[in-house]
Amino acid sequence: MDWAEKYRPEHLKDVIGNTQTLGQMLSWARNWTPRSKPLLLYGKPGTGKTSSAHALARDMKWEVVELNASDQRTKALLEKVAGSSSTTASISGAARHLILLDEVDNLHGTADRGGAKALLEIIRRSAQPIILIANNLQGVPSELRMQCEPIVFRAVQSRSILPRLKFICSSEGVRCSEKILKEISEASGGDVRAAISMLSAVAMGEKEVSEADLEISMKDERATIFDLVSRVFRSEPDEELLRTAMDIVESPDDIQQWLEGSIPHLQDGEAISAGYRALSKADLFTGRVLRRQYYTLWRYAQAISLVGVSAAAGGRVIHERIMPPPRWHRMSTLRRQKALRNALLKKLSERLHIPPDELRNEYLTSLSLLVEADPERFVLEFALDTEELNLFIHDRKKATEIMKRMSERGPVVAGAKAGSAVGDAEEEKRTRRGKQARQKQTTLF
Amino acid sequence: MIECTTRGAGVQTEGDQTIWIEKYRPARLADIVGQDEIVRRLQAYVRSGNMPHLLFTGSAGVGKTTAAVALAKEFYGDAWQTNFRELNASDERGIDVVRTQIKQFARISPLEGAGFKILFLDEADALTPDAQAALRRTMENFSHTCRFILSCNYSSKIIDPIQSRCAIFRFSPLGSRAIEKEMQRIAEQEGLDIKPDGMDAIVYVAQGDMRRAINALQGASMMGGEIKSQAIYAVTSTARPEEIEELLDLAVKGDFEGAERYLETLMTERGIAPNELLNQCYRALVRRSMPPALKVEFIGHLGEADFRLSEGANPDIQMKALVANMILSVRRGG
Numbered sequence: 001m002d003w004a005e006k007y008r009p010e011h012l013k014d015v016i017g018n019t020q021t022l023g024q025m026l027s028w029a030r031n032w033t034p035r036s037k038p039l040l041l042y043g044k045p046g047t048g049k050t051s052s053a054h055a056l057a058r059d060m061k062w063e064v065v066e067l068n069a070s071d072q073r074t075k076a077l078l079e080k081v082a083g084s085s086s087t088t089a090s091i092s093g094a095a096r097h098l099i100l101l102d103e104v105d106n107l108h109g110t111a112d113r114g115g116a117k118a119l120l121e122i123i124r125r126s127a128q129p130i131i132l133i134a135n136n137l138q139g140v141p142s143e144l145r146m147q148c149e150p151i152v153f154r155a156v157q158s159r160s161i162l163p164r165l166k167f168i169c170s171s172e173g174v175r176c177s178e179k180i181l182k183e184i185s186e187a188s189g190g191d192v193r194a195a196i197s198m199l200s201a202v203a204m205g206e207k208e209v210s211e212a213d214l215e216i217s218m219k220d221e222r223a224t225i226f227d228l229v230s231r232v233f234r235s236e237p238d239e240e241l242l243r244t245a246m247d248i249v250e251s252p253d254d255i256q257q258w259l260e261g262s263i264p265h266l267q268d269g270e271a272i273s274a275g276y277r278a279l280s281k282a283d284l285f286t287g288r289v290l291r292r293q294y295y296t297l298w299r300y301a302q303a304i305s306l307v308g309v310s311a312a313a314g315g316r317v318i319h320e321r322i323m324p325p326p327r328w329h330r331m332s333t334l335r336r337q338k339a340l341r342n343a344l345l346k347k348l349s350e351r352l353h354i355p356p357d358e359l360r361n362e363y364l365t366s367l368s369l370l371v372e373a374d375p376e377r378f379v380l381e382f383a384l385d386t387e388e389l390n391l392f393i394h395d396r397k398k399a400t401e402i403m404k405r406m407s408e409r410g411p412v413v414a415g416a417k418a419g420s421a422v423g424d425a426e427e428e429k430r431t432r433r434g435k436q437a438r439q440k441q442t443t444l445f
Numbered sequence: 446m447i448e449c450t451t452r453g454a455g456v457q458t459e460g461d462q463t464i465w466i467e468k469y470r471p472a473r474l475a476d477i478v479g480q481d482e483i484v485r486r487l488q489a490y491v492r493s494g495n496m497p498h499l500l501f502t503g504s505a506g507v508g509k510t511t512a513a514v515a516l517a518k519e520f521y522g523d524a525w526q527t528n529f530r531e532l533n534a535s536d537e538r539g540i541d542v543v544r545t546q547i548k549q550f551a552r553i554s555p556l557e558g559a560g561f562k563i564l565f566l567d568e569a570d571a572l573t574p575d576a577q578a579a580l581r582r583t584m585e586n587f588s589h590t591c592r593f594i595l596s597c598n599y600s601s602k603i604i605d606p607i608q609s610r611c612a613i614f615r616f617s618p619l620g621s622r623a624i625e626k627e628m629q630r631i632a633e634q635e636g637l638d639i640k641p642d643g644m645d646a647i648v649y650v651a652q653g654d655m656r657r658a659i660n661a662l663q664g665a666s667m668m669g670g671e672i673k674s675q676a677i678y679a680v681t682s683t684a685r686p687e688e689i690e691e692l693l694d695l696a697v698k699g700d701f702e703g704a705e706r707y708l709e710t711l712m713t714e715r716g717i718a719p720n721e722l723l724n725q726c727y728r729a730l731v732r733r734s735m736p737p738a739l740k741v742e743f744i745g746h747l748g749e750a751d752f753r754l755s756e757g758a759n760p761d762i763q764m765k766a767l768v769a770n771m772i773l774s775v776r777r778g779g
Contacts, residue, residue, distance in 0.1 A: 002497050002588040004610065045606040050582075068582040102582055135606065194609040197497055201486070201612030205493025238731050238740070251601040278741055285748050294755050295598075300748030303731060304741055311737030 003200040004193050007168055012055045015048050016164055016192060017156030022052060024151055029060050029129065038123055038130035040104075040145065042137045043153030046191030050102060052153075053131045057098040062129070068102035099130045105139030116141045123147050138339040146385075155190025158182070164192065165199055176209040223247045229258050229322045232306055235315040241306045252302045253286045259309050261325040265318040278308020344388050351382060368392045375402050465663040466656050469631055474515045477508050478655075479623030483614050487512060491519045494560060498584055498593045500569075500608065502600040503616030506654030509596040512616075513565045516594075524557040530564050535571040543572075543579040551587035562591045570597035577604045584610050618653035627655060628662055632672070637662075639672040646674035650681045652728075657681075682717050689722075689729045696743075696771040697735060704768045712764065719760040723751050742774040 009015045012022050028039055041049040057064045101119065120143060123130060132148055134140050165181045181199075188195035203209050223244050232241055245255060256279055263275040282305035285297045345356040354363065371378045371392040379389060379402070390399040471477045474484050474491070490496035496516075501509040510531075517529035530550050534542070547564065555562045566572075572580070584593050584607075595611065597603055628647055632639050639647070643665070651658035664680030665672050678685055688711065695704035711717050727747055730740060750767040754760060 002585075002592070004497070005585060005588045045609045068579075068586075103578060191609050197610060197612050200497040201499075201614075204495055204497060205489035205491075238737075242731060249601060251599065274738070281741075281745055285752070288752055292755065294752075296755075297748060297752060299727065300744055300751065303727070303744045304748070307731075307737060307744065308741040311741060 003168060003172075003204070004196045007164070007171075007196060009048075009051050009055050010058060012052065012059050015052050015055055016160045017190075018048060018052075018153050021151055021153060025052060025056050026059075028149070029056055029062075032129050034127050036129070037147065037149045038126075038132055040132045040134065040137075040140065040148035040150045041153060042105075042134045042140075042150060044155055044191065045135060046188075046193035046195075047153040047156055048192060049133045049153050050100075053098070053100050053133065056131075057100075060096070060098075062096045062098040064098050064100055066100040066102060097128045099126065099128055101130065101132045103134065104132045104144065105134035105136045116144055119144060120147065138336055142340070142343045156192050157190065158185040158188070161185035161188060161190075161192055161195050165195060168196065168199060169203065172203065174203045174206055174209060176203060177211075180209055180211060225250050225255070225258055226322050228255065229262055230318075232259065232310045233262065233313045233316070233318050235310045235313055238303075238307045238310070241310060242303060245302055245306060252282075252289075252298050252305070256282055256286065256301070256305045257325045257327070258322070259305055261323055262318060262320070263309065263312075265320045266313060266316060268316070271312045271314065271316065274312035275309045278304055278312060282308065340387055341391060344384075344391055347388075348382065375399075376406055379403070379406060465631065466659045469627075469634075469659060470511055471508075471515060472518060474512065474519060477512060477515065478627050479619040480508055480512070480616055483512065483616065486614070487516050488519075491516070494520075496592055496612075498588070498611045499595070500600065500603065500611035500613045501594060501596040501616060502598070502613065504598055504618055504653065506651075506656035506658075507616040507619055508655065509616055510565070510567060513563070513594045513596065517563050517565075520563070521557070521559055524559065527556045528559045528562045530562070531567060532564065533567045534576075535568040539573060540576045540579050543576050543583060547580065548583055548587075551583060551591040554590050561589070563594060564591055565594045565596070567596050568598075569595035570599050570602040574604055577607055581606045581610060619651075619655055620653070621648045624648055624651055624653075624655060624658050628658060631659065631662060635666060637666055637670050637672055640674075642674040643672040643677055646677035646685075647672075649686060650677060650683050682715070683721060684711055684715065684717050684725055686725075686729065689725045690733075693726065693729060693733065693743075696768060697739075697775060699772055699775045701769065701772045704772065705765060708764060708768055712761075719754060719764050720751070722764070723747055723754075736778065739774060739778050742778075743771055746770040746774070 012026060015022055025039065025041075028036065041053065043049060054064060056062075099122070104119065119132075123144075124147075132140070132144070137145065137150060137152075162181055162185045165176075165185060166178075169176045169181070176199075180202075184198050185195050188198065225248055228241070228244050228248055231244060245252075248255075250258070259275075260279055263272055263279070266272050266275060282301045285301035285304065289295060289297045289301065342356070345359055348354075348367075349356045349359050352359065352363075371389075375389060375393065378384060378392075382388075384392075386396075386399050386403045389402065390396050393399060474487050477484050487496075501512065503509055513531075514529070517525045521528050532542075532546065547566075550562070550564055553562075569577075580593075581604075593611075595603065595607070600608065600613065600615075625644055625648065628639060628644065631637075639662075647658050647661055650661050661677050661681045662672065665676035667680075668676045674685070677683075692704060692707050692711070695707055708722075711722065712719065727744065730743055730747070733740070746767055749770075750763050753763050
């Protein structure tokens with residue numbers, strides 16, 4: 001059996017890392033009522049999301065109904081599988097079903113048509129506990145996200161992974177030095193499954209693991225992006241640069257961005273401009289690769305960026321630290337903004353029957369003016385939340401105020417439909433407070 | 446690969462394999478050249494009767510498919526074809542291939558007493574990210590009946606959650622020593638005499654790709670038992686390295702007529718394909734010592750020509766334009 005499967009934790013107490021999160025899950029399960037919100041577990045691969053959900057079910061003696069991206073999640077299928085188990089109570093009355101919806105950040109447009117809507121419907125109607133799982137919170141449709149209680153799984157610390165690896169070695173009768181296991185748990189980057197995969201790669205079928213075995217299965221350590229960038233600026237032979245670039249993990253477009261980050265350190269106007277010229281030319285080819293999927297062009301992008309920047313540097317060694325492009329720090333917020341904007345565009349596009357691209361290019365400006373003139377009406381009409389309103393009026397404070405004012409006056413101004421929505425929100429707040437109080441109680445006792 | 450001799454490493458000439466790349470495809474892990482560490486690990490899996498999911502990365506012709514097939518043969522013996530399936534992801538790259546074909550194979554129990562089946566997914570980097578996402582739970586849910594071997598050229602195009610589920614094996618490009626050794630082995634079997642310049646030519650055209658090397662050797666052998674460089678370049682429609690140098694020399698000198706005429710000869714008389722010429726010029730340029738700024742411009746011109754050809758432009762016009770562009774760059778620079 002595959003070790004990652006064989007040593008999948010059976011009970012919550014066997015799951016490593018994320019102790020607090022596991023506690024949250026357990027109290028959610030113990031206090032579960034049909035009014036409880038579903039949990040949305042999210043986090044990087046190999047941090048224990050799916051394992052914890054299964055372990056929780058086992059500890060609670062719940063049966064699991066699982067649906068993941070390898071099942072086509074059309075409305076019809078979801079209703080059939082989850083719909084039946086969610087509303088009808090188990091015949092015996094005793095055991096519940098945990099509905100596990102894995103990979104909800106991978107609901108695919110046409111292939112999973114109506115999938116998100118059907119999921120929402122199931123959440124609303126369900127008389128059974130539900131757990132959703134995703135890698136990327138932003139990839140979960142916002143309307144789905146809002147119905148759930150998000151819980152984050154963080155990368156597991158390497159010193160927590162180490163004992164697990166030791167345990168596996170002793171169960172399998174493999175001798176393996178602490179140093180090797182340490183190296184594996186550090187190289188895994190907090191991904192427990194990757195650590196176990198690496199271990200099984202070197203240890204399966206062996207009685208003893210030597211350090212030489214380690215090299216092949218680890219991420220490539222022959223060279224790193226730092227080596228490459230510094231070699232480029234030292235203007236080492238072109239062939240050497242290209243060979244190093246083949247050895248490292250980063251793809252040509254990433255390499256270009258790293259180079260971009262260091263070009264300003266050249267200090268000489270002419271050299272800097274020559275460096276950027278080369279990058280821009282290389283980028284042209286990268287773009288064509290992406291557009292046409294014609295990967296042969298990658299080599300030109302690679303050669304032009306490496307040889308070009310190396311020529312521009314002319315052997316002027318840079319002394320500043322080699323850093324990833326500053327843009328990457330801002331990337332996560334940018335990505336969030338972008339996801340938000342796309343979700344909003346999609347929503348509007350469905351309502352107005354205009355394709356998202358056209359909406360953005362032709363109508364967004366005029367729409368924004370309209371929204372600014374009468375925000376409350378549009379909030380009601382398009383069911384906007386604070387973030388979405390902010391995208392139109394570019395004023396977070398004002399957006400928050402408007403939403404607050406509306407929810408205070410809610411039932412009077414907004415009419416029956418919106419009134420009930422606001423009422424729900426109030427209700428929700430109350431139950432959440434109640435739940436928090438209960439949680440405190442459990443920890444007190 | 447329909448008929449494969451599993452006995453005696455497949456080296457005995459039985460006359461049932463006319464294509465050498467199949468005839469000399471190593472049937473046992475031990476016969477794979479140039480990947481010693483990887484072979485040793487895979488053999489350990491066979492001894493233990495168990496293995497994790499594997500991810501093979503590396504360029505073409507370095508032994509990824511061969512290793513997967515040989516592994517299956519050693520796990521299952523004669524029953525290997527019932528428990529091993531090869532799928533090429535570049536044929537069908539969408540999510541449906543995972544939801545139908547892959548799941549169907551994975552869910553059926555292994556036959557003839559094997560512990561698990563092996564699904565070999567070639568060119569897995571061609572799978573769309575959606576399809577890769579669909580693959581990840583499939584790999585786990587069916588791991589009691591099936592192991593996956595994914596093979597790809599670029600591991601950066603395999604999504605993280607999949608990499609995290611696999612033991613990663615990086616196949617390195619084959620060095621000239623490994624290729625020479627294998628050529629020598631085949632030459633002995635086939636009664637050929639590879640001359641030193643012939644061997645150099647094979648290594649040059651192979652570029653670390655064993656499949657290409659064997660193919661060149663078989664082609665050249667049709668012209669006689671003595672393998673010389675001329676035959677190798679002729680059957681592979683490759684220009685000699687010196688000829689490429691000559692072409693570039695003419696361009697660097699700014700001699701448009703000369704370069705154009707030379708290009709014409711290579712293309713029409715020697716029948717070398719434009720793409721091959723671009724490929725060879727690229728390799729030569731990277732290695733060539735010349736003013737770096739000019740080198741970068743030349744590479745840019747090559748890329749431009751390559752791109753336009755891929756878009757369906759007329760090769761004769763684009764190759765001439767390539768030479769003209771190079772010469773313009775030289776004149777502007779000088």
